[in-house]
Amino acid sequence: MSNAERTMRMIALSDLTNILGMLGIIGSLIFVGIEIQQSQTIAIASQLQARNDALMSFYSTALEGNETALRLLDKGLIPEIDWSNDYEREVLSAITRVRIISYLNAYDQYRLGLIPEDTFEFTRNRALVFYDDCRTRPWITQRVTSDFNSFLQKYSEKNC
Numbered sequence: 001m002s003n004a005e006r007t008m009r010m011i012a013l014s015d016l017t018n019i020l021g022m023l024g025i026i027g028s029l030i031f032v033g034i035e036i037q038q039s040q041t042i043a044i045a046s047q048l049q050a051r052n053d054a055l056m057s058f059y060s061t062a063l064e065g066n067e068t069a070l071r072l073l074d075k076g077l078i079p080e081i082d083w084s085n086d087y088e089r090e091v092l093s094a095i096t097r098v099r100i101i102s103y104l105n106a107y108d109q110y111r112l113g114l115i116p117e118d119t120f121e122f123t124r125n126r127a128l129v130f131y132d133d134c135r136t137r138p139w140i141t142q143r144v145t146s147d148f149n150s151f152l153q154k155y156s157e158k159n160c
Contacts, residue, residue: 045112052105060098069095077129078136096130096139103127107148127152134160 063069068091072079077099081088103123110120130136131152137160141149 041112041114045109045114048108049105052101052108056098056101059094059101063091063094063098066091077126078133083135092136093139096136097143100127100130100140100143104144104148107151111147124151124155128155128157131156132158134158 068088072081072088072092072095079092081092083089103126106115106120106123107127109115110117110123127140130140140152144152
């Protein structure tokens with residue numbers, strides 16, 4: 001083998017090594033970018049969770065030890081109440097508010113890709129029970145994001 005052939009072979013091997021190194025660096029940068037994006041998504045979800053936990057705690061404090069609340073909670077999602085009784089209506093509104101915040105939290109996590117659709121389906125169906133009841137819909141539309149409201153509207157089977 002001549003010196004010229006050896007030199008060409010070394011240059012080709014050097015070029016191949018440089019290309020492989022460059023591909024490795026690009027792959028590493030892509031991986032780091034994906035990791036940063038995932039970390040940001042998790043941080044956003046954590047902040048939303050903390051905010052919603054604080055709101056649920058604040059609103060549920062008034063329900064603790066409340067006999068009317070315990071009775072209504074025992075009767076299902078939307079129990080039959082005396083709608084002319086302001087106190088019962090206010091207690092049911094408070095219960096609904098806490099539940100809706102919980103559903104909104106699940107929706108936010110679903111939207112961020114942290115909850116699979118089949119898991120979220122249960123939450124969606126529960127939220128729709130309240131959304132499809134014309135008596136409780138106003139309580140929901142006042143307390144959810146426009147995005148979640150549009151989502152519920154899309155799946156709703158009832159016009160109020």
